[in-house]
Amino acid sequence: MMKEPLSATADHDVVIVGLGPTGATLANILGEYGLDVLVLEREESVYPLPRAVHFDDEAMRVFQSIGLAESIGRDARVNVGTKFVDANMELMLDWSRPQEVGPLGWHPSYRFHQPDLEAELNRGLADRATVAVLRSANVTAVTDHADHVTVSFAHEGAAKSVSARYVVGTDGARSVVRSSMDSGWEDLGFKERWLVIDVQLLKPRPDLGDFTIQTCDRARPTTYVRCPRDWRRWEISLKPEETAEMVTEDSFIWPKLRPPITPEEGAIRRKAVYSFESKLATRWREGRRLIAGDAAHLMPPFLGQGMCTGIRDAANLAWKLVAILKWGAAEAILDSYEMERRDHARIYIETAVSVGEMMNSAETAEALTHAVRPDGSAQMQSINRGLERAIGPADDSFAGMRMPQPQLANGQWLGDAMQGRFAIIGHGAALQAASLPPSHMALAVSADDHDEVAGMLERLGVGSLVLRPDFYCFGAREQADGGSLDTLVGVLRDQLGLAA
Numbered sequence: 001m002m003k004e005p006l007s008a009t010a011d012h013d014v015v016i017v018g019l020g021p022t023g024a025t026l027a028n029i030l031g032e033y034g035l036d037v038l039v040l041e042r043e044e045s046v047y048p049l050p051r052a053v054h055f056d057d058e059a060m061r062v063f064q065s066i067g068l069a070e071s072i073g074r075d076a077r078v079n080v081g082t083k084f085v086d087a088n089m090e091l092m093l094d095w096s097r098p099q100e101v102g103p104l105g106w107h108p109s110y111r112f113h114q115p116d117l118e119a120e121l122n123r124g125l126a127d128r129a130t131v132a133v134l135r136s137a138n139v140t141a142v143t144d145h146a147d148h149v150t151v152s153f154a155h156e157g158a159a160k161s162v163s164a165r166y167v168v169g170t171d172g173a174r175s176v177v178r179s180s181m182d183s184g185w186e187d188l189g190f191k192e193r194w195l196v197i198d199v200q201l202l203k204p205r206p207d208l209g210d211f212t213i214q215t216c217d218r219a220r221p222t223t224y225v226r227c228p229r230d231w232r233r234w235e236i237s238l239k240p241e242e243t244a245e246m247v248t249e250d251s252f253i254w255p256k257l258r259p260p261i262t263p264e265e266g267a268i269r270r271k272a273v274y275s276f277e278s279k280l281a282t283r284w285r286e287g288r289r290l291i292a293g294d295a296a297h298l299m300p301p302f303l304g305q306g307m308c309t310g311i312r313d314a315a316n317l318a319w320k321l322v323a324i325l326k327w328g329a330a331e332a333i334l335d336s337y338e339m340e341r342r343d344h345a346r347i348y349i350e351t352a353v354s355v356g357e358m359m360n361s362a363e364t365a366e367a368l369t370h371a372v373r374p375d376g377s378a379q380m381q382s383i384n385r386g387l388e389r390a391i392g393p394a395d396d397s398f399a400g401m402r403m404p405q406p407q408l409a410n411g412q413w414l415g416d417a418m419q420g421r422f423a424i425i426g427h428g429a430a431l432q433a434a435s436l437p438p439s440h441m442a443l444a445v446s447a448d449d450h451d452e453v454a455g456m457l458e459r460l461g462v463g464s465l466v467l468r469p470d471f472y473c474f475g476a477r478e479q480a481d482g483g484s485l486d487t488l489v490g491v492l493r494d495q496l497g498l499a500a
């Protein structure tokens, strides 16, 4: 049963400003650890129309960690891939996505209906005893007082305020939390206006197929997306002289929908002009104030990664807040949040921009093939990157690596067994010899007992490793002995500022 907002005390572990997908995911993760969380959201209810239509396996693994993967997966569709066609709708390139479950334990790519996802995230929150959500609460100011932070907001015509140990702004592109900090935008230069049309089919159109169709027509790049149930999405690039009034007229829209559809076959549910931008906040943390999601980065949606990047921010930040508030870690660990997430987000932004530029310019199959597979590889790959810079032992090439998710001998996924903790993975004798962190903070997993775990160590060529709660590697040791594992765990303790 969800906590009553502002019930017992107005003093919280964490106040989250903004209940979009990033804030709702973060609140669920922190609630999973039992932190006292208040979410303040300006709007009265969930926005009923979709913006994002795609998420990846990493997002799904985060949803798994909050017990929502199954219900979210039920409403989503495994993405079959994209067909790139020319201005005459002739096939140029077929980017079929693998249909098998990948190394993370989930399919690499899903199509979803955003209101379904947000409903599930909110349902998850409703079951959490330590998380409260207050809607119609418009945050106006955030002040850091060194040992706590106060958040001021307007609610039902009254000015109110609450205090917390930390505040996280997941309040979108125009973030009030970001504005309260000494942080601005680094503009990475991309700016284009696109018209987004969401249609609900009135008649079956099986011929539209299940693939995304990317029309590479320099005069008018267009994307068609097959969404769940009867939802279909078209995104149409706009020219500078085309005003919002002009392009939201039905007479403009219907002839531009490629592949075509008629008003008898589908009803337009939403038409909106978006300015797609590429921006990174210059600072993601100042003292007790932090930002995540669109408050910290903006990217064009050509990779379907804006929301996914916010979900990765939430997973990265959550365990660091928990380490401080529950495990006794030093506050300095929060410095690693911006260091790890900012460069990682930059890669996704830059890749999204180059995909957009390719869609706008490549008109021949050769140019397109070269643009998407410059290395001549047989199949286009999903973007799948470890952290550029990460905490961990110095010169450890495994630190920050995105890790696979093995199944344990009893069929349980490693992530489920970890329950938000670190995993210390090695052979039985090494685990026994080493001095491990307490079990509320780390799970010891013996490769001797679990074939898939042993296989993972073998493939990586290591004898032991430490996996972080967000499933990136903290570090690994080639040797399988207890002394080597002890050294690795010692580095973890040092970096968290924990006593031995």
Ligand SMILES: Cc1cc2nc3c(=O)[nH]c(=O)nc-3n(C[C@H](O)[C@H](O)[C@H](O)COP(=O)(O)OP(=O)(O)OC[C@H]3O[C@@H](n4cnc5c(N)ncnc54)[C@H](O)[C@@H]3O)c2cc1C
Pocket (backbone or CB within 6 Å): 017, 018, 019, 020, 021, 022, 023, 040, 041, 042, 043, 051, 052, 053, 054, 055, 137, 138, 139, 140, 170, 171, 172, 173, 174, 175, 176, 196, 274, 292, 293, 294, 295, 301, 303, 304, 305, 306, 307, 308, 309, 310
């Ligand atoms: C057309 C389009 C297609 C996209 N497609 C994809 C895709 O396929 N895949 C993908 O991963 N991403 C996609 N994105 C990006 C994705 O939609 C965003 O990255 C994501 O919604 C950001 O989530 P967020 O929670 O960080 O911010 P938001 O969704 O912007 O949520 C911010 C919340 O904060 C609240 N808020 C703001 N100010 C205040 C305040 N002062 N006080 C209280 N509350 C406040 C707002 O009401 C809102 O609920 C797409 C975006 C667009 C526009």
